[in-house]
Amino acid sequence: MDFDLENPLTHLHQLHSDDASLFLTESDHMLSPSYLHTLLSSPSDFAVRRDTVSFISQCCSNSNIDPHLSYLAVNYLDRFFSSQGVPKPKPWVLRLLAVSCVSLAAKMKQVEHNLFDFQGNEGFIFDPQTVHRMEVLILGALKWRMRSITPFSFIPFFISLFKLRDPPLLQALKGRATEIIFIAQNGIELLEFKASVIAAAALLSAAHELFPIQYPCFRKAIINCSYVKKEENEEEKLVRCLKAVEEIVINGHERGMDEMEERSETAGNVLDHHFSSSESENTSAMKNRGDKDGGKKRKVGYCNNQRVQTREIQQC
């Protein structure tokens, strides 16, 4: 009974349309409209989510934890709030929720862990029984559907539509799209969109940064993909999501960006290794993007490398 939680669609790009169950079922994993509404209309509910998400980041920053784990934990948190309502802003409740979501995510991702690793040294330390009771509450609220369908599930499928030949370029595109998805989770702008739409928008945004010449071609490939085409308004939703993603990328979510900088092997690294000899020629684009501080060096790297990359890409 083994399966790859990280990459449940490993087989999809081979199976094509006859096993598109994830596309069919991702709607079941959507958040309730009333949750989205309350986040937009109630500043205190918005603050509760923001603070709990931040607690989750703290839990995960203590040890060297895979960022996908904290992504999954925040996903559980959103689904929990969506089904149970946003609780009163009691810090200990929010911390307990954060620790329990991280613990559940660690179990699902088979990460060896100790509950105390997740609980910094800031005040609240919960005993295991308390966390386990909270876990059971979360499981009930999430109906034991712990295998969340996230945008990461769809990345390999959409990437395969681009017909990129060079593995380092694929890696760079995937890395950048992944970064964008991580950053976006700190905010609430993308919560209304389906996981596949977020994946497609993040990839397109990454492609726009990395391969501007091929971008229209990529965009066409995604929009023409049967899963996107099939549903009404899907294209319009994708366009709206892409716009939201672009805004997130330009403004950055300060905290998210800082965390991203600390994360290890990113798209930037891959490109830096691959094209370390390429000359700098285009830094003006970066200024337009509104980056001010030196912490965004990697983006400059992307632009520098455009000329080299575009030659590597297969015509489509």
Added chain:
Amino acid sequence: MEKYEKLEKVGEGTYGKVYKAKDKETGQLVALKKTRLEMDEEGVPPTALREVSLLQLLSQSLYVVRLLCVEHVHHHKSGKPLLYLVFEYLDTDLKKYIDSHRKGPNPRPLPSSLVQSFLFQLCKGVAHCHSHGVLHRDLKPQNLLLDQGKGVLKIADLGLGRAFTVPLKSYTHEIVTLWYRAPEVLLGSTHYSTAVDMWSVGCIFAEMVRRQALFPGDSEFQQLLHIFRLLGTPSEKQWPGVSSLRDWHVYPQWEPQNLTRAVPSLEPEGVDLLSKMLQYNPADRISAKAALDHPYFDSLDKSQY
């Protein structure tokens, strides 16, 4: 669990009792499967978490029995944690269906178009499980539930692998049927693959055509002899490594029979597909996905599946 009214015990699944029950609110019939949840110092075990969520994923296929919800309760006396898996309820299974065509007032063959349709759906369901890396390991007619009105077949009793370790004997110590067990499993191979399920599919296919089991062995040894008598005693040439398997012995040497004699009413394309499902060497056995494209299904209107 007050939500459900238990109507009757309908069986002993591999992992515990199964009840037919009714949702008091909606009147919907459900099958309740009760399993004990071993909680330890880490709370809900990660294996249980992963496997229940995987069952939920698999049950999204039309050809897998749908897991409607999961209820976590405590035993009313011992306080031990229990997990109820709530499945959709179907009132018949392929075993009962075949029996009704063999015995009773009106014995008759299963319509060949129905055999074709059931086999196609079975392959679809198995392909779905295999594409998610999941083996069933105990496919048999009792585990294939039927919605007779719609002509739909659904795979049930998907194994919960590690969290609820597969018992050698069933819950009530009744003997687990060996009839659908692949030769590599009978011979003690420990590294078995998706091919074990395809062997079972082949046995079930033949049973639908014959209305009786293809290899009705009553012990592991007898089971192997049944297989060898029809398909010939396997040789190193057709199945490299067979004589090194743990439980391999020296067997009488039988020559393979013509498979058509076991399923005389089956058309040639069907016999060809059956022979590909009953290949000795697991590596040569047809996959569920490839079976769906076999010419036997050419006359089937695939658009409705």
